[in-house]
Amino acid sequence: MSSALPTLEWLHICDYAFRDEQGKLCMVGLFDSLHSVDLPGQLPVFSVAIGLADGKGSYKVGLRIEAPSGGIVDLQLPPVQLADRKAKARAVIRLASLPFEEFGTYIFRLILEGQPVAAPVHRLEHVKLHGNAPEANAPSSGPGLPPPPDFPQG
Numbered sequence: 162m163s164s165a166l167p168t169l170e171w172l173h174i175c176d177y178a179f180r181d182e183q184g185k186l187c188m189v190g191l192f193d194s195l196h197s198v199d200l201p202g203q204l205p206v207f208s209v210a211i212g213l214a215d216g217k218g219s220y221k222v223g224l225r226i227e228a229p230s231g232g233i234v235d236l237q238l239p240p241v242q243l244a245d246r247k248a249k250a251r252a253v254i255r256l257a258s259l260p261f262e263e264f265g266t267y268i269f270r271l272i273l274e275g276q277p278v279a280a281p282v283h284r285l286e287h288v289k290l291h292g293n294a295p296e297a298n299a300p301s302s303g304p305g306l307p308p309p310p311d312f313p314q315g
Contacts, residue, residue, distance in 0.1 A: 169278045170214050172282060200261075
């Protein structure tokens with residue numbers, strides 16, 4: 162590891178992230194809320210994408226998920242390499258069947274060299290969807306799925 166830690170430029174949650182044929186990172190379906198009728202809420206698969214810069218060397222990284230009540234899940238990830246201070250690292254963590262055991266705000270935070278990074282973080286609101294609410298009957302919104310886009314239709 163280098164003496165100076167790199168900068169976390171961004172951290173996003175999305176349905177799917179991948180590299181295209183040219184090596185560009187693509188993120189599909191960014192979201193910040195999860196609607197569930199019952200607990201636990203669950204997404205079959207989702208991705209956490211991160212962007213690091215301004216470092217040189219190999220860095221130990223992890224992902225911390227903080228539950229609304231204060232519970233913590235720490236995940237170890239493969240090390241990230243930055244060739245020089247101008248290099249940028251883009252990484253994707255794909256998570257499957259992670260249960261969201263309570264309603265409220267979950268915070269996704271990068272761990273860098275064993276220390277949590279203060280910002281940026283991603284806040285995911287886990288919202289109780291009441292069975293009689295109009296959203297409950299929407300075809301594209303159901304238990305364990307993000308809500309439909311909130312921009313005007315038509």
